[in-house]
Amino acid sequence: MKLQRNANAVSVSFISQRKVSIAVQSYILIALPLIGFFVFSIYPILWTFRWSFYSYNGIASATRFIGFDNFITMFTTDFTYFKLWGNTFLFAACKIPFELSLALVLAVLLSQRIRGSSFFRSIFYLPSVISTAIIGLIFYNLFGYFGNINAILLKLGFIKTEIDWFASKNTSVAVIVLASIWNTFGINVMYFMAALTNVPKELYESAELDGATRIRMFFNITLPMIIQVFQVILLLSIVGTLGINDIILVLTGGGPGGQTFSVMSYLTKQFMPGFMDTSTPSLGYGCAMSVVTTIMFAIVAGLYNIFSTKIKNRY
Secondary structure (H helix, E strand, C coil), rough: HHHHHHHHHHHHHHHHHHHHHHHHHHHHHHHHHHHHHHHHHHHHHHHHHHCCCCCCCCHHHHHCCCHHHHHHHHHHHHHHHHHHHHHHHHHHHHHHHHHHHHHHHHHHHCCCCCHHHHHHHHHHHHHHCCCCHHHHHHHHHHHCCCCHHHHHHHHHCCCCCCCCCCCCCHHHHHHHHHHHHHHHHHHHHHHHHHHHHCCCHHHHHHHHHHHHHHHHHHHHHHHHHHHHHHHHHHHHHHHHHHCCHHHHHCCCCCCCCCCCCCHHHHCCCHHCCCCCCCCCCCCCHHHHHHHHHHHHHHHHHHHHHHHHHHHHHCC
């Protein structure tokens, strides 16, 4: 009896030590991500929020607390920031519907047993791993005044003289949207293809026996079955498009006359060291804009949640 008690005590002690060991290992494993999260996410947010209430240009002697003056100026005097939200939503309206439709159609086609589907998957995915700076240079050379697009259009007789694609807002936005779609639609094709593999083939076979057309099967079977993945892809597309930045800086630099700036590219160009045109920027004002941008993103996220819930209830 005594030996049994000792054995039980040893067993409990061993289990307790093992639990402690597993807990220590778990905390060690999550320590690095947590440190990165606090250092590179939480701290910058708090830093930005603090300096949004200051007149701050990086010079300590010129720094002073001004309260809500930066926000008051933004809402009452300087309306450039809110005009740029119009550009940002324009990018989203032009890009997201076309990109997701194209990605879904290609995913459906590539999911069929056709020859060369693996090759096309690789080709479509390739732009997603290419640097945005390189993609910007490619499209800048394609649509430059003496670029390949003008040369082809001249040769085919569609135009009589070269088009300066970057001289007007409309054509510049079109080039930016095309470059951005080419950069990101491939990864969405992969997401949709992964979702389509989970759709039971028996549903299509039953629908085909009932005489359903492919279009009807798409809207009544395919789309409802992948709707949850579609919601995630839509969310990623919205976040990515609203945060569009580097492709604009590389392609147009905000030109002509700052008409193609998005919110994020404007903040980067005007208030981030290394991109600014002035040596003494108003970093405090830029921080205030960043705070308002965060709130705007939260509003968009809230609206998306409402829209997403309605889609889920419908299907």
